[in-house]
Amino acid sequence: MATTPAPAQDRSAVRALLRLWPYVRPVRARLFSAAFVAILASCVGLVIPLVLKWMVDGPIAGRDPAGVWFGALCLLLLGLTEALLFGLRRWLVARPLARVEASMRAALYRHLQRLPVAFHDRWASGQLLSRGMTDLMLLRMFLAFPLTFLLVNGVTILVGVIIMLLQDWTLGLVVLGPAVPVLVTCVIFEKRYAALARRAQDQVGDLTTVVEESVLGIRIIKGFGHHRSQARAFRDLSKTLRGTELRKARLLATIWGVIVTLPEVAIGAALVVGVVQVADGALSAGTLVAFLSTALALRWPVESIGFLLAMSQEAATATERYFEVMDEEVEGTTAAPDTGSGTAPDTGSVDVRDKGLRFHDVGFRYPDAPPGTPPVLQHIDLHIRPGESMALVGATGSGKTTLTALIPRLYELTSGRITLDGVDITDLSREALRTKVAVAFEEPTLFSAAVGDNVLMGAKDTAGTADLERALAVAQADFVHALPQGADTQVGEQGLSLSGGQRQRLALARAVVGQPEFLVLDDPLSALDVHTEAAVEAALRQVLADTTALIVAHRPSTVLLADRVALLSGGRIAAVGTHHELLRTNAEYAHLMSGEEEGAR
Incomplete structure (x- = not known):
């Protein structure tokens, strides 16, 4: 406690x-x-x-x-x-x-x-x-x-x-x-x-x-x-x-x-x-x-x-x-000051090689970690090109979820930097950063509010019914229309009145409703049955075609959504390539994909 x-x-x-x-x-x-x-x-x-x-x-x-x-x-x-x-x-x-x-x-x-x-x-x-x-x-x-x-x-x-x-x-x-x-x-x-x-x-x-x-x-x-x-x-x-x-x-x-x-x-x-x-x-x-x-x-x-x-x-x-x-310091007081403008700095002169989502020698240690313990992440160099989807795979405790939390600045980097289209994320106000980046967490959290309100939390204030319907369609969340009041149905605390798969689909809809430039998905399909998973994957392919995405994946079916795969091992990027390339050339990756290690995280 x-x-x-x-x-x-x-x-x-x-x-x-x-x-x-x-x-x-x-x-x-x-x-x-x-x-x-x-x-x-x-x-x-x-x-x-x-x-x-x-x-x-x-x-x-x-x-x-x-x-x-x-x-x-x-x-x-x-x-x-x-x-x-x-x-x-x-x-x-x-x-x-x-x-x-x-x-x-x-x-x-x-x-x-x-x-x-x-x-x-x-x-x-x-x-x-x-x-x-x-x-x-x-x-x-x-x-x-x-x-x-x-x-x-x-x-x-x-x-x-x-x-x-x-x-x-x-x-x-x-x-x-x-x-x-x-x-x-x-x-x-x-x-x-x-x-x-x-x-x-x-x-x-x-x-x-x-x-x-x-x-x-x-x-x-x-x-x-x-x-x-x-x-x-x-x-x-x-x-x-x-x-x-x-x-x-x-x-x-x-x-x-x-x-x-x-x-x-x-x-x-x-x-x-x-x-x-x-x-x-x-x-x-x-x-x-x-x-x-x-x-x-x-x-x-x-x-x-x-x-x-x-x-x-x-x-x-x-x-x-x-x-x-x-008296606790709020976000932004220990990093570069927020501009508060809600707009990104000019990126017109950015080298094309820096476009997309890029990690530059990133290291991270939790603030309350005991002195002398090794960092969770170290020397992370990774480049996700514009419009590319990259799957992030690794064993339990390798740091996948921590890495995804660094992008929207839920935690501050210990060393290195992360850039979006060549702009350091610490140079963006948090409002601007989180407008660009949408996240679907592994544990879907819903609030005691209407289903529609929960989904539209991921969009701008101007989002309407059409945006809601599009997001529900991508997430294969048609069950919403069968609820007593449809999208106006109130969900209980933590959304526990819904099944795990339903909550996960609504969390995915919340991530895509705002049509973000960058999408971070932390094992977004883990609670879905095989048929629903296939339908969601088919719809997601259309979204990912226009979005730069990082997807934490544990199953081959989710990995196949991505253009390339990064293997995270011991807090470092051990290998990068396509799914089939890594299956042939990397024994650790082949072992993870074989299903012998269950619940890898």
Whole structure:
């Protein structure tokens, strides 16, 4: 299972969260307004103890019913005002934060589409899904609540402490006694909780991967009776995640216990001292009531510090995980810069010997290959002339599929270069290159969309019904017309509602629908029966007559589609010639074509 990069050791939650600013900037006015409204609401709440002091020392002490009713009305209005202001804050943040989450998710999706295939080879899909869903949900929750209330509660505590000190500075010092141990506890908690939050969120990604693989591979699981082992793997990961979440809960309970207990003890001590002072006549009863009411009003801001810090740490971890993906270099940043024009450079002066598809001393090693391992491909020199079809044959692991993936730049060359009509493929924008080159992969992938939409993905936006019908005819995909809604029939996820041969024919139709200049086919007929294969080959001959093509072939019938054959052995081109020439002159090729090595790749 692919693993995610380890978090940096010099982690800073604040530095991580500041990276959200570009996404938050467009809605900053409403967020700042919401924070101001929340601060105003908290300050309104702190006025209530002052009204209580006036009532106790005034109307209540003087037995003035009218004054008591007036004070009660003031308290009611203050309470309503506080509630309305908090409701306004909620309204201010709801829409913009949904917009921030949507924009971040869209940016992540766009970035994933531009990342090289090598990145997707390394990363488990569940880890990417958890970043696009769970982590972004955590960030929206952080922006909606902890971000605002860390500021609001900080201001509330500061204003409340000032009010208490002004009421009676000795009682104020008693209440402030636990401040230092609470701060120390928070610092220790932050570091420990951050590590657990990261571990839990990575484990959620692993669990998501298992669920996704189980759903996509349900036929294999059922076919081989592995539902119990798969359930056991899921249960083990769930148990691990549960253990991590319980450790998080225990840590949060510990800090909450400290944060709640110490202030409560301080308030109790202040109550005893205050009562003594009132009994001695050194303090009015109204002042004590106002002081204790203010202290009790500060209980929530103080007690909430624990889970606000916890949510902030989870948000910081989610931000780090999000930007681990966003910081990956997209295609084109390590090679010659894309022109972005979508057009090819001028080829009018290209030597006729360089026309067609040509490999110039090409070498390739996978980016994540262990140091010291030999390259997959080395010193590949091959020339496919304009309008020529060349079959690529080789044993398992010889590098055929890797070689075909280099042409549309799914992977970047390690050395050498590839040219199309004399133009280096790195001098073309990827849009221009992939307009010129169409690929049909050995594993046909279809999307949850209409059959026609799946096929037309290989064509320009101007392609229409005529192009679709022509491509289906070439691929002998007449079965499409027998589907319930014809070409508008929706295929299920991965196209699993169709047979393997049907999926392969649709993938072939997708490759030829755009009438590309260069065609790369990776064993395009392997899933077809003999009769369908013969019909497809007959139709393909007409397409190949006007196209420069490289065809990975395993069977003699597919090889015979090509004008010439290249034998790939040990990452090198060992021989080039016609099928009959190589049968006579090359023992390895004759062995491969004899069928003694099955499933050669």
